[in-house]
Amino acid sequence: MNTNPSAKTILCFGDSNTWGQKPNKTGRFPANVRWTGVLQNALGEDYYIIEEGLSSRTTDLEYSKKPGRNGLTYLDPCLDSHRPLDFVVLMLGTNDLKIEFERSPEQIAEATRGLIKLTKEKTKKDGVTAQILLVSPIHIIDAAPRFTEFYTENYNHESALKSQRLASEMKRVAEETGCTFFDASTVAEPGEDGVHFSDSSHPALGKAITEIVRELV
Secondary structure, three states, X not given: OOOOOOOEEEEEEEOHHHHOEOOXXXXXXXXXXXXXXXXXXXXXXXXXEEEEEOOOOEOOOOOOOOOOOEHHHHHHHHHHHOOOOOEEEEEOXXXXXXXXXXXXXXXXXXXXXXXXXXXXHHHOEOOEOOEEEEEEOOOOOOOOOOHHHHHOOOOOHHHHHHHOOHHHHHHHHHHHHOOEEEEHHHOOOEOOOOOOEOOOHHHHHHHHHHHHHHHHO
């Protein structure tokens, strides 16, 4: 943890692409490779990055195969646990694209509205709330070499097509709620499994978010 008492605190709340899952399923990228680690190293000791990533986390859906993945339910005590917060990065939506949930890009984007509302309520102090960066996740690439090996029961071609429409819908929600927006797919892409960040995508996203934070905080 960062023990600098004057450090700005940034919560990064996401799924396995925040946790750092390797696309070849051999585990987790090292802390200095993950985009959250890149963000911490770039910003330095004046900032405290809290990495809150969880595999299979959804925006607000219960996932029967993996209990505890409802992002909205988890975010509530998480915001209390890490308060006071100066900045919150929200990057969810990929798991909502799973076949069993049958969610549209519009529905997924609307679900992020609940995360934003909760974040504002929980971080409000003296009339001021934490700044929020809503990040639309990378595209799913169903033509990736190992996609069918890993995901035939979870994602399909329709999931990939829906992922390409998420950014425009999330941007709309961000604008309507007064949040900053960034489309991760403009700098990052999946590796061989078609879902999880490639090696080069973590530093690319970390650098992009570093620039946004420096402009806003």
